[in-house]
Amino acid sequence: MENRSDFVSLRDVSKYFGSVRAVDGVSLDIAQGEFFALLGPSGCGKTTLLRILGGFEASNSGSVHIDGANLTDEPANLRPVNMVFQNYAIFPHLNVRQNIGYGLRQEGLSAAEMSQRIDEALATVKLEGYGDRGSTELSGGQRQRVALARALVKHPKVLLLDEPLSALDKNLRELMRVELRALQQKVGITFIFVTHDQEEALSMADRIAVMSDGKVRQVDTPEHLYEAPATREVAAFIGSMNFLDGSVEGAANGMVTVNAGPLGKLQVKPSGDGAPAAGEAVTIGIRPEKLTLLDKAPASGDNVIKGRLTAASYLGERNHFFVSVEGVDAPISVASQNSSPVDHKGWIEGSEVWLTWKPEGARLLLS
């Protein structure tokens, strides 16, 4: 079967709470079997968007289609969609089996079929033997598995997860990233999960929608989002990035020359098609690890910045430096991998240093 790329389709969905635009004109297509992340800072509308998909919140405008069916006005209990709540919402008066079997009652199964489905779900989340546990006798990780099993046992077309790992402690959280991803690959169900943790999104998702202020700013694979952020805002949210402001001077040989004031003239590849017009204000974005720190001026080449080392810190697997340039407010952040044991004390704070980078390491961002 061909996986359709608009298995879940949102068109121009908006939701207002009074004057707050919690979700503002969101359109998204999510493919069948995809592990999709909604990533954004607190209050950007991720939960609201997920609740619109689940049918818990009615949108003010726009439409929601799943597998071709228009579900915009369908109530939550009739949608082929299930949700794992942030606090898991395990029914405290039911044991593990009863929790998992809760949603099977309307499916008209025989007792044996129901029991088999519950056993399968228990096995899927590796909770065999826990069926008769009271739901108040579970650890956080076990509660999460029960919540997952309770949703998966319904064989939903889409599983919604609201910050599924945020209630777990750090070690378990990192373990569960891998497990949740493996589980999704195994069951093949479309997962849409909400997180404000970029590392979580990068490590788990096939594609990520970055949201802010109720809008989707960019939808892309983790690699593309990191390497080719579309805007300064997205770039700042995913990892860290140095922003060098300037204006376009001209374009030649597929490279754009940017006059970056005190930083001199810098060469950068245009992103997307077409170079920006001369005089246009632009920003060059460079990730700290794309910069190379030198203790003397390089023999030749463009894209060299001279500055003063203001801070050097040894962080185990990498070194981190700040370099300030006269006339530029924000110090430039540089990271270098400690691939061979070097004495970082060789870098004396206050000394003159030079920074350089490969042209493809920088991004041209339109302001």
Place this chain on the structure above:
Amino acid sequence: MKTRAKSGIGIRGLTIYGILYLVFLYVPVLFLPLFSFNDSIHISFPLKGFTVKWYEHMFANAELLDAFVNSLKVAGSVSVISTVLGVMAARAFTRYRFRGQRPALGLLALPLVVPGIILGIALLIMSKWAGFQLSLITIAAAHVLIATPFATFVMISRLEGFDPNLEEASRDLGESGWTTFWRVTFPLALPGIVASLLLTFIESFDEFILAFFLSGDEATMPLYIWSQLRFPRNLPVVLALGACILAASIILVAFAEWVRRQGVSPTPKSENQ
């Protein structure tokens, strides 16, 4: 050593105070059962001898039994009506945010602090004005007025500790609003509901002032007792009756409190069969 002795005295002092307090509080009440078994019409020491005849008289008294049945009817309907209203009000107060929520809660609590005699007069005037026949129904209506705030506060305290996501999870798993109420909300609220039924029952059963103003020709238990106080001969029977009510109230309140504190009840075995 010295400080220890000193604090020992302090503790002893507090213990004596505590005992005196309890004596003051409960000994008068304990006179009821004591004299109800005393073989004399006079309520005075020394005690004359043990008897259960006042209890026999009590059970033989048709008027008293009528009053008892009347009180059961009134208190039974009051507890059900006020608890249903309380559950609905508490759900509204805990699940939704609406304009005027806090003033509404305050107004709801008002009957608890308005003196009974004022409420009684006001309701009597209103009943006359509206042309209601005074009867057990007007008594019950007045009792619903004062029992509903009770029921609402008991239910609010139960529902506040209750995760609203549970109801959404139930909807998510395919249950409608109504079945969600029966499969999730009701079982989790049950200890509160039972406590509310018992407390409002007692509240109505014991209530005198409103019943006094609003009764027609049928008496409730407190009215009957009051009417008997004019006849010293009947006093021991009243004491026997009082002793019974006291015992029943203590048991009901203790049970209500115990139920209310029950967290999650054990899982029903019939689920998922």
